[in-house]
Amino acid sequence: MKAFIVAVVAAIGLAVAAMYALTSNQRFAYQAFATTGARVSEPGTNLVGEKWTGDPNTNDKSESAHGKATGEPSHPKRS
Amino acid sequence: MRRAVTLLSTLVVGTTLLAAPAAFAPARAQNPITQDGQNPMGAKPTADSVNEEFLFKNADKITGRVSIPDKKSANLIQPQGREYQSFRERYLPWIGAAFILGMIAALGAFFLWRGRILTDDTQESGRKILRFNAFERFTHWMTAVCFIILSLSGLNYIFGKRLLMPLIGPEAFxxxxxxxxxxxxxxxxPFMFGVAMMFVVWIKDNIPNRIDWAWIKAGGGFIGKKHPHAARFNAGQKGVFWMVAGFGAAMGVTGLMMLFPFALLDINGMQVMQVIHALIGITFIAGILAHIYIGTLGMKGAYDAMGSGKVDLAWARAHHDLWVEKEQAKTASGPQLGGRHPAPAE
Structure with missing residues (x-):
C-alpha cells in the first residue's frame, strides 16, 4: 500500500512538473503569430477573452495578467 | 387650342414610353441575366465559376494568402483531412467499442468457463516469498495509475460526446x-517515465527462451490443473511486458508528435499519428484489461505479488517453480522463507 501511495504522489508530482515545464514555453496566439503589421487578436477584446473564459471584461481588471499586451490598444476597424 | 395641347401631351407621353426601353438597353447589356435566371447568351455563370473540383486539379489542397508569420494558417481545404475525419468520427468509435467490449466479453466467457484459477494447498502454504520489491511495485503502480487515467481520458476523446454528454449535459461534460x-x-x-523504468528493471527476466515455448504448448496452466514450468515471468507475463514496452513507446512517440504540433510533422503527419495513437491505445486498453483480470479476479493469489509484494510459497512454486528454485539456491538456508524480513527476489 505504501508503494502505491508513493507511486500516486510521484505521478502527480511529475505531472505538475511537466505542466510547469510545458506551460513556461507556451505563448498566446497574439504573441506567437503577431507582427508589427498584423495582430491576430487582441487580449481582452476578442470573443473569448484573454483567459478563454468567454468573458473579455473580467480579464482586463487583473493587473498581473500573464502575457498581457503592452502599449496602446488598437481601435476596432471601421471598415 | 385645348385640343392641340392634349394632342401634344399625348405625343410626348407616347414618345417617352417608346424611348425608355432603348435608354436602359446599355445597362441590360452589361447584365445579360434575365429575370428568370436564364442567360440569353447560353452562359452559366454559377456552374462556370471557380469551384473545389477545379482548384483541386491545380493543387492537392486549397490555400489562401495570409500576412501573419504562420503561413500554415493559409491552408483552407485539405482533402486528406476528410479521410481522417471520416475515420475519427465514423470508424474509430466502432473499432474501439468492438475491441474493448469484445475483450470484456471474452474475459467474462473465460471466467464462466474456467472459473478462478486456484492453487492447491501444500506443506509450503502459508509461508511467504518476496516476489516484487518496493521499487518494482512503485514503478508498476505509478505506470498503472497513469495508464488508467490516460485510458479513461483517452476514451473520453472518442466516446465522451456520444455517451457521456447526453447523460451529464454539455456544461458538466x-x-x-x-x-x-x-x-x-x-x-x-510519468507514464512514459514509468514504462522506461519498468523496461530497465524487468528486461533481464523477460528475454524469451525455450521454457516459454513449452509453457505456451502446455496452455500456460489455463487448460487443466497442471502448471507448466516457468521462471520469474512466464510467457504470458513476458507478452504483457513486451506489449507494454512496445505499445508504451509507440504511444509516447505518437503522443509527443501531437503534443508538439508541427515540430517534426505537418498536419497530415499529425493526423496519421493520431490514427496510430488511437488504434494502439484501444488495443493497449484491451490487452491491459486481460492483464488486470488475471492479476485480480482470474487467479487467486496473483494480486499479492503487486499488493504486498509477497506471495504464498505454494503459489510461487506452482506458477514459477524455476524462479523459486533459483531464489532458494541463492541462500543455502533459504532466508526468504517464513521470516519477518524476507530477502529481495533480485
Whole structure:
C-alpha cells in the first residue's frame, strides 16, 4: 500500500512538473503569430477573452495578467 | 387650342414610353441575366465559376494568402483531412467499442468457463516469498495509475460526446473533458517515465527462451490443473511486458508528435499519428484489461505479488517453480522463507 501511495504522489508530482515545464514555453496566439503589421487578436477584446473564459471584461481588471499586451490598444476597424 | 395641347401631351407621353426601353438597353447589356435566371447568351455563370473540383486539379489542397508569420494558417481545404475525419468520427468509435467490449466479453466467457484459477494447498502454504520489491511495485503502480487515467481520458476523446454528454449535459461534460485533457497531456510524462523504468528493471527476466515455448504448448496452466514450468515471468507475463514496452513507446512517440504540433510533422503527419495513437491505445486498453483480470479476479493469489509484494510459497512454486528454485539456491538456508524480513527476489 505504501508503494502505491508513493507511486500516486510521484505521478502527480511529475505531472505538475511537466505542466510547469510545458506551460513556461507556451505563448498566446497574439504573441506567437503577431507582427508589427498584423495582430491576430487582441487580449481582452476578442470573443473569448484573454483567459478563454468567454468573458473579455473580467480579464482586463487583473493587473498581473500573464502575457498581457503592452502599449496602446488598437481601435476596432471601421471598415 | 385645348385640343392641340392634349394632342401634344399625348405625343410626348407616347414618345417617352417608346424611348425608355432603348435608354436602359446599355445597362441590360452589361447584365445579360434575365429575370428568370436564364442567360440569353447560353452562359452559366454559377456552374462556370471557380469551384473545389477545379482548384483541386491545380493543387492537392486549397490555400489562401495570409500576412501573419504562420503561413500554415493559409491552408483552407485539405482533402486528406476528410479521410481522417471520416475515420475519427465514423470508424474509430466502432473499432474501439468492438475491441474493448469484445475483450470484456471474452474475459467474462473465460471466467464462466474456467472459473478462478486456484492453487492447491501444500506443506509450503502459508509461508511467504518476496516476489516484487518496493521499487518494482512503485514503478508498476505509478505506470498503472497513469495508464488508467490516460485510458479513461483517452476514451473520453472518442466516446465522451456520444455517451457521456447526453447523460451529464454539455456544461458538466465540457468541464470534465477539459480536466481529462489536462490529465491526459500531463500524466503522459510519468507514464512514459514509468514504462522506461519498468523496461530497465524487468528486461533481464523477460528475454524469451525455450521454457516459454513449452509453457505456451502446455496452455500456460489455463487448460487443466497442471502448471507448466516457468521462471520469474512466464510467457504470458513476458507478452504483457513486451506489449507494454512496445505499445508504451509507440504511444509516447505518437503522443509527443501531437503534443508538439508541427515540430517534426505537418498536419497530415499529425493526423496519421493520431490514427496510430488511437488504434494502439484501444488495443493497449484491451490487452491491459486481460492483464488486470488475471492479476485480480482470474487467479487467486496473483494480486499479492503487486499488493504486498509477497506471495504464498505454494503459489510461487506452482506458477514459477524455476524462479523459486533459483531464489532458494541463492541462500543455502533459504532466508526468504517464513521470516519477518524476507530477502529481495533480485
Amino acid at each position: 465540457g468541464a470534465l473533458a477539459q480536466w481529462a485533457k489536462y490529465s491526459h497531456v500531463y500524466l503522459a510524462w
